[in-house]
Amino acid sequence: MQSVLNLGKTTVTTCTFLRAASTSLQGKGPLKTNWKENVVYLYQFPRPANRQPNLSPYCLKIETFLRANRIKHEVVGTWLTLRQSPRGLLPFIELNGQQISDSQVIVWKLQKHFDLDDKLEGSDRGTARAVERMIDLSTNYALLVDKTVNNAHLLLARQVSNLPLPSFLTNYLAKGFSQTARKRVNGVLGKLDVAEQKELLRRDIRAIDDILGDKKFLFGDRITSVDCSVFGQIGAVFYLPYRQQISDLLEDDFPRVRAYCDRIRQHYYPEWRDD
Template sequence: MNTITVEALRAWSSDGLQWLLKRPRQVIFAVAVAALVTAKMRHASARRERRKRWAKIGKDVVVLHGFPRGRLTPNTSPFVIKLETYLRLAKITYVFDDAEPIGPKGQSPWITLNGEEIADSQLVMEALAKKYDKNLTSWLPKEEQAIALAFNLMMTEHITWGLRVWRYVIDRGEQLRKCSKLDSLSEYIVYSLFPYIMKRRTWVQGMGRHKEKEVEEMLRQDIAALSHYLGRKPFLMGDRPCEVDCTLFGYTSQILWNYNGSPYVKMVREDYPNLEAHHNRMRTLLYPDWDELCLGAAGE
């Protein structure tokens, strides 16, 4: 009986192997599907565990999700620095977490607050302003609120794309790689894939269709407008910092620290030095732990 069973098993195994060998595509497809399903299950499980951990942090504590800390700045994204600066300026309790930097809208940063997920830095700031009564521009006359909004949009919708052209198309992610602390896979993505992806995105958006000098001149006009309006004031809208100062600080942080070799460093430091003075003022006011944040990311 045992002999028959063993022989039957051998025959079945041989026939099964022959069947598999004759259908390599089907086998590869089945293995790939199984691997994908397993990966998705693990991802979903890890995602649930992260949310359980965030829920234990405390009621009304903002969990700020963003890219990992940078070597020279608290973050290599102007949007993450913008939002973190707002949280500090508004004195809203928060913790930083880089376990899941990309949010539900495919953007970074985003937040979780009491189990709710809110994405897009500007929408987050508006939501927090309502919840905590922290509208930092409400003291301005309506006309100046409109100016602040226009400057904010100029930076986030125009300067952003010009800087992306330099970072990803011209520099091909070299400076980003140097000022980030990345594992080998992330470094490969930043150094090899992002330039290709962002080049296509800048082309679709329109900024990538212009020559390098044309983009540089466009951004010079934007930077000059910010500098001229700032003038000798301590902050963009007067004696008190507001939301638009958080945005400006996010961009000057990138230019001054993470864009070495770009023409924009000279613009801010030499041509429009009041913008660097504004950066230093905001940094002194809100980031006494700047060096600790950066050195911790660099592992020093």
């Protein structure tokens, strides 16, 4: 799964330059020509203004995976890379001159190349796969409602997104962004009403809480790729500087899940602090 900042038809004029500047490079080999062996080059959206590593859950997932497994890497954050991706989406990586996209595939390829294993067996392995698909599909789109559909104007504001655009333009683009996000949500979850959407998210977070229990990570004392997926989805939304349903759920009903996210953030992102 990947994340794309798609602002709809309203951005055609705004993005013309970006697309033209990058089209000639798309699909023509690595962008990093002087790459170093076994160094991962992570291409993702630029760092946002609110100090989060990334607003994209899939970008946050991959960077967390790299940090958790101590894989040497370099982050390349620029809007121009969006159209230079093999699939036109972010994140993607380059490893030894090869481009790899789709966050799920990226994890598989990195695990194979660096001989990494979550060391899960039997029911734990089955549960991990089920959680991974739930968090990247059901939970992702349930979170998208508050994050983007209802609050696109806050998400795209320069003080959050760091978009190099004036406020009148981001406010204008936010309308199209919200409509696009609504279509994506309805296409995956169906046209649920507000109460049904909230119940869906509650059930997903409760499932995480049930599996987590009082453990440090979902499957014990060792972080797994699934923890990176869960943190990517929840962390990219919960730590935004505006309240959403996930804020109430973690603060009031599921404190263990909040503490779990805080642990991952503090351990793997010591530089990520709120002023």
